[in-house]
Amino acid sequence: MGVEHDVPKAGYVGRILQLVQSALTKRRNRNWFDGKSARIDWRNEALVVYAQSPILLGWLQKNYHDLLWESARMVGGPDAVVRYEVDAALKPEVPVLAAPAAQTLPVRGATRALAPASTPPSRSRQNKPFELQRFVRGPSNELAATAVQTLIEFPDSCPNPMYIHGGVGCGKTHLLEGLREGLGRRQPGLQLLAITSEEFTNLFTQALDTRSLPSFRQKFRNVDVLLVDDVDFFDGKRVVQEEFLHTIKHMLNHGRRVVVTADRHPRLLSRTSDELLSLYQSGLVCRLEAPDATTRLNIVKQLADRMKLNATVDALEYVAERFTRNVRELEGAVHYLTTWQNVNGTRVTVSAARDALSVLVRDCMKIVRLADVENAVCNLFGLPADELRSARRQRTVSEPRMLAMFLARRLTQAAYTEIGAHFGGRNHSTVMSAERKISGLMKSKASVRIAAQDWPVSELIAQLEQQLKAV
Template sequence: MDSINEVLEAVKAYCKEKTSDATYAFYIKDIKAVSFENSNTITLELRSEFVMKIVSDRYTALLKEAFKAILGFDVEILYVAAPPEDGEKADGSADQRDEKSLPSGRYDFTFENFIKGPSNQFAFAAAQAVAANPSGAYNPLFIYGPSGLGKTHLLNAIQFEIKKNHPDFNIVYVDCEMFTNETISAIKTATMEQFRQKYRKADVLLIDDIQFLAGKESTQEEFFHTFNTLHNDGRQIVIASDRPAKEIKSLEERLRTRFEWGLTADIQPPDFETRVAIVKRKAELLNLDLPNDVAEYIANHLKQNIRQLEGAVKKLNAYYMLEGIEPCIGVTTTAIKDTLNDSQPIPVTIEKILNEVARTYNVMPADIRGKKRNANVSAARQMTMYIIREVTGMSMEAIGQEFQRDHSTVVYSIKTMEENINRDQHLKEMCSDIMKNVRT
């Protein structure tokens, strides 16, 4: 990469894959690069003192991981706040007001803006009950369903409602990736007590994408004790997952049973009428006049994922704003063509596999690609090669080139992993969970 800005854009893309849309939009998207000095120190500019403090406290580990993945070496990060704009205090209180009244900076993640239908009505009602009576309704509340159907929206809506009615509550909202990264960082820096205080003093804990806990033994141990502490103290826990707890194969049984202590609510893909309503609502929020036939065309062709529906509407709005092209069936056909034909490029898939295996085995992605031969890294490398072969169908030669190993090494690694999986049920379940997480 030729410039610091190109590196930063790649870092942002990496972070976007590992955070919720709301977190990315509010904290990561607007980061600017100031300088890159002494070969390993990068200075980043945040839009306010408030946002700078949040990013420094919560997302430094993720940013460092991203820079390491992009550059191949560790960096130190310094932060500065942008000069306040007119009407904004130097401490960034405008941002603080926004976050307090509108969770994660997303104005639309509220119960009022959640489009209800038969596929999500039960989960919606359960979320409302929890928000109205934290710890007194269902604890824990476990919401599950495929990616892109509104789980994150409901978690944010719960957060918004509780914060509005109980401004003194300590609410912690985190995705499982960040919880895992913070656990690893706390272990490495001997700061476990601060880490535990953060989570075990919460009045409400909301955690997204819990399926990524699978196979991560140290993280599961910490979450188990965090869960017990909060539940025993009568604190509210809300969990979201892309699958039921019983289908997270390498999740410890003691956690699986605890997730099922309260209420489990699923979200299914929306029916046609709900999809039309979602499309029209997204268009309304963008002040885009969308004809009924266009809304129905989108709803008929994009059936599984609400994010795809929103993306189609945004693309039509871009056509209108940038080129003055009114929404019509012909334009819509072009707008959703890429989505209908979407398939994840193999290089992206490989990186997802590499990162997920690295987190599961608690090693660095660079170590898996590198020459280290200790037992844990070697096992992670064999698992990575095996899953790449299973998921992408790449040839042994191509996998060898990816890891700078010869063909015989790849053959041996994959054969060894196959044999280990066949005789070790726990390893088989771990492998299954990793592949499911990669395909999410």
């Protein structure tokens, strides 16, 4: 991308917006950056992106950073950077949906009535990407989706805290943002704070640096509902964990709500304090699985409808069959086909879909290496790699080593001898015996111990596989 030398500074925002939106027209939802959910500005040689919550900002950063950065550099020159800031004023106007009857949400030790039924949903709501209406339900996400909906409608019947976990792109942020939007709509006066764990950590560090812990604590502990995305980020960060633990305890003691998301079950956060783990587990823990075949097809149909993709049913079925790991992949495929349709001006048939998507299908085949398996296992068990490769035979080392060998057989192309050599110069029969042993443990529904807790071997394998196969 070349630099545009002729744009006066005052016109930077408009030009960047044009570039971003023209790309989004083809690839993603063009309603982003429309000044309602998110907006952009140009300040001090930087493109500043604003959104209504840190979670949304994190999502924008994850999904659009490259596009924003490229556009900023093209208009503002090669040194342009992108910054992300929260602007609470961006909170969209959300009308109140019909409530069955006045419900109550515990607030500050008392209860506060929910808003009664009034106006129907307006058109302004129809393009909110994370609203719960757009969340396609199926066996893979039913429990979590129902829990979130119930928390909006019948908060008294919901366990507190709520912990939603699942792999990459399975809908955690969607549910959390949908919850925030739904609660805000039902109770406009409710103090809601939605934040990522990284943002919490940054603010905490800043507060330590500037000796302003009391105001930091007041900010978090005075809200009615705290929504925190990606709490796995706290794993291994002892000091901020301690602070978060006290934040949650304080909130629960005062009858306030806490909902968090993470990429794994609390028991797999091996470097998180027992006290915080047991707090997470004291409420409702629910898992989002990768979507099953029927849910994938329903998501593809919904996406096609929304993006005005004119495709045959078997073309849509092809997409749902080929992209199986998470919803983000499905979105990518439908965006791709929509672009193909716009370029070619014809309906997408199954053979066109097969041809057009062949590159994407290839790119989605993630290659797992022995080092990836080693990292994932060491991370989970809190072991250094040289210990895993060592001659030690204690269970705390031998079980993770066997798991690593088993996963290496399942997910990599490596032969028994290569795997044995990688994990401490062992011979091929050791790897074969590890494979047999782990299969046996899975069949007998046995558990292994991680951070003083028992974990069923088959769930552990499923979790690690999901993590290793994620792009």
